[in-house]
Amino acid sequence: xxxxxxxxxxxxxxxxxxIPLVSHVLPSLPVIRELVARGHxxxxxxxxxxxxxxxxxxxxxxxxxxxxxxxxxxxPQDPIATMDLFLSDAVRTLPRLRAAYDRDPADLYxxxxxxxxxxxxxxxxxxxxxxxxxxxxxxxxxxxxxxAHIRQLPGADAYRARFAEWLAGCGxxxxxxxxxxxxxxxxxxxxxxxxxPHYDRVDTSTVxxxxxxxxxxxxxxxxxxxxxxxxxxxxxxxxxxxxxQPEFYRRCVAAYGDxxxxxxxxxxxxxTDPLELGTVPPGVEVHSWVPQRAVLDRxxxxxxxxxxxxxGEGLRAGVPMIAVPQAAEQFMNADRLVELGVARRIDTADAxxxxxxxxxLDLVGDPEVARRSALLSAEARAEGGTGxxxxxxxxxxx
Numbered sequence: 001x002x003x004x005x006x007x008x009x010x011x012x013x014x015x016x017x018x019i020p021l022v023s024h025v026l027p028s029l030p031v032i033r034e035l036v037a038r039g040h041x042x043x044x045x046x047x048x049x050x051x052x053x054x055x056x057x058x059x060x061x062x063x064x065x066x067x068x069x070x071x072x073x074x075x076p077q078d079p080i081a082t083m084d085l086f087l088s089d090a091v092r093t094l095p096r097l098r099a100a101y102d103r104d105p106a107d108l109y110x111x112x113x114x115x116x117x118x119x120x121x122x123x124x125x126x127x128x129x130x131x132x133x134x135x136x137x138x139x140x141x142x143x144x145x146x147x148a149h150i151r152q153l154p155g156a157d158a159y160r161a162r163f164a165e166w167l168a169g170c171g172x173x174x175x176x177x178x179x180x181x182x183x184x185x186x187x188x189x190x191x192x193x194x195x196x197p198h199y200d201r202v203d204t205s206t207v208x209x210x211x212x213x214x215x216x217x218x219x220x221x222x223x224x225x226x227x228x229x230x231x232x233x234x235x236x237x238x239x240x241x242x243x244x245q246p247e248f249y250r251r252c253v254a255a256y257g258d259x260x261x262x263x264x265x266x267x268x269x270x271x272t273d274p275l276e277l278g279t280v281p282p283g284v285e286v287h288s289w290v291p292q293r294a295v296l297d298r299x300x301x302x303x304x305x306x307x308x309x310x311x312g313e314g315l316r317a318g319v320p321m322i323a324v325p326q327a328a329e330q331f332m333n334a335d336r337l338v339e340l341g342v343a344r345r346i347d348t349a350d351a352x353x354x355x356x357x358x359x360x361l362d363l364v365g366d367p368e369v370a371r372r373s374a375l376l377s378a379e380a381r382a383e384g385g386t387g388x389x390x391x392x393x394x395x396x397x398x
Contacts, residue, residue: 017118124171211383243269318377
């Protein structure tokens, strides 16, 4: 059950500033809902496209139309061009935030790792600010190992000059580009620390790993019943964005559809028509969406795109994974799962039916994979999740 605010802690106004990427919005919503349940007023600045998600969590939407290509995922291949999109979005968003929050300031600002305007607003008002990161955070040496490479790319100097000009005029207290876009003074990482690269080099005095946060009030309503005759269950899901993959799904059906004793739950998203899969065997159920955590709690293996949300859910459930990364940090996540000893990585081009089947049989037949999966599941469950995140936010509220 949601916990109540202590007698010494008054209800507060907490503002969340986000970006409309579903993979960034969803991790924050359980924390938002928990804060609302504890009696706090929560406003959430984001694009109207995610209004239903925001208000469904009990927060008040502060509409700020975004220019990010979240609707069709037409992101540029050039890293600098992608970074410039986020900067342009911050420049566009900050005046709208000021119009809403200068007359109704929050007691504490939370902001997504991609929502620069949230930090700038909090600093300009002199208010406490906390970053919520739905993915891994920078580690000691990140600037030299990753940032230095990015600064050598074409267009990087012009991007940094534009960023510096914006910082100088936006009212933020932090005006150095590297400091502003680097590790924040305080952050909650909404991921299992097992997924953090170079965890031993992360400053845990400023970053707290609370693990994936789940909605404790709706978990019981998300149900999936394991078929009585299923000896083992496999979930196949590429998340919500990169699901226009009919050929990959056909290969999964060929790989697993007639595997003795296995029942397959195949989530294909909204961009693939089930008719494109051809004839589907009785042991395969096809859906555009499934309650993923409910399935994973009853599953024996998981084919995933290695998005951070899916990785966290798979680790918490203690389910071995076949990682088929599609974009962005998913490739790094896939490699991390392999390093942890709970997964096999197969890139999409190599994901033949034979390769997919062999990887599954190898995974479930390896006792060390089972041992590591159980260990990491226990560690993930001990990180605290939603309740701990809300407790730490309330500590900042004083």
